[in-house]
Amino acid sequence: MDADAPAVTTGEAVHVVVVDDEPMVCDFLRIILSASGQVVVDAVAHDGSAGVEAVVRHRPDVVLMDLRMPGVDGVTATAQIRALASPPVVVAMTTLDTDEHVLAALDAGATGFLLKTTPPARLVPLVVAAATGASVLSPEAVQRLRNRRPAEPTKRPDPELDALGEREREVLALVAEGMSNADIAARLYLSEGTVKGHVSRLMTLLGCDNRTQLALRAVRP
Known part of the structure; x- marks a missing residue:
């Protein structure tokens, strides 16, 4: 949030x-x-x-x-x-x-x-x-926490993140900034329902139970 x-x-x-x-x-x-x-x-x-x-x-x-x-x-x-x-x-x-x-x-x-x-x-x-x-x-x-991630090319490979599509990466990055679904929708010119669907799918793909875990999954070293 x-x-x-x-x-x-x-x-x-x-x-x-x-x-x-x-x-x-x-x-x-x-x-x-x-x-x-x-x-x-x-x-x-x-x-x-x-x-x-x-x-x-x-x-x-x-x-x-x-x-x-x-x-x-x-x-x-x-x-x-x-x-x-x-x-x-x-x-x-x-x-x-x-x-x-x-x-x-x-x-x-x-x-x-x-x-x-x-x-x-x-x-x-x-x-x-x-x-x-x-x-x-x-x-x-x-x-x-994002700033603590190792710089390329020394950071550890993350197959789950690497497998995400471009739009999913965009949504994930904005979740990691603490933005709400409404704010993400406005930023990406999407409907709020579409963003909610992307967030739900990201939680499933990345094994996260809530939005906090999802945000940290994106920035954790």
Whole structure:
């Protein structure tokens, strides 16, 4: 999902647990999210173990998970949360210098990642969108991951990507930029339904369960 996307409403308040070892970050997120009237912050936790306990106790819709914490880190906590029955969505909160942690969190079951510097006006709609099942991506972090790919001709061959048609490659590249189906349709002069079909086919061809995995499949080294 594009970080500039409009607000998405679920009709009910989205319940969130914030997990971050910095109390000031937790306080900031609680204030920003709660002030929206669309989000209820049920609890904050300052390490992964306490975060898992808070999720079990409150059963939130979304968990905002810091990745680097003392004790049980965010990647481990994400895996433990996603292993629960009917687990909530986990969105990794990251800085631009934690690429490997982001990839590990996605492997552990996180469905998206946002920069901690995401402006407050964007943060609330992205959290609400995550609760609806949308994959949320920080375009800046995706670009950083793309820049880490080995340059030709040293990068590893990828037969699945190499077998894609020209249009599929175009759609995949725009998904990796965090663009929505509507934005891709406008860019490529296609109908939104056609783009949706391309995205669904790409997920099948590349073995991806969601849009986040698809975007990372395109840029991962």
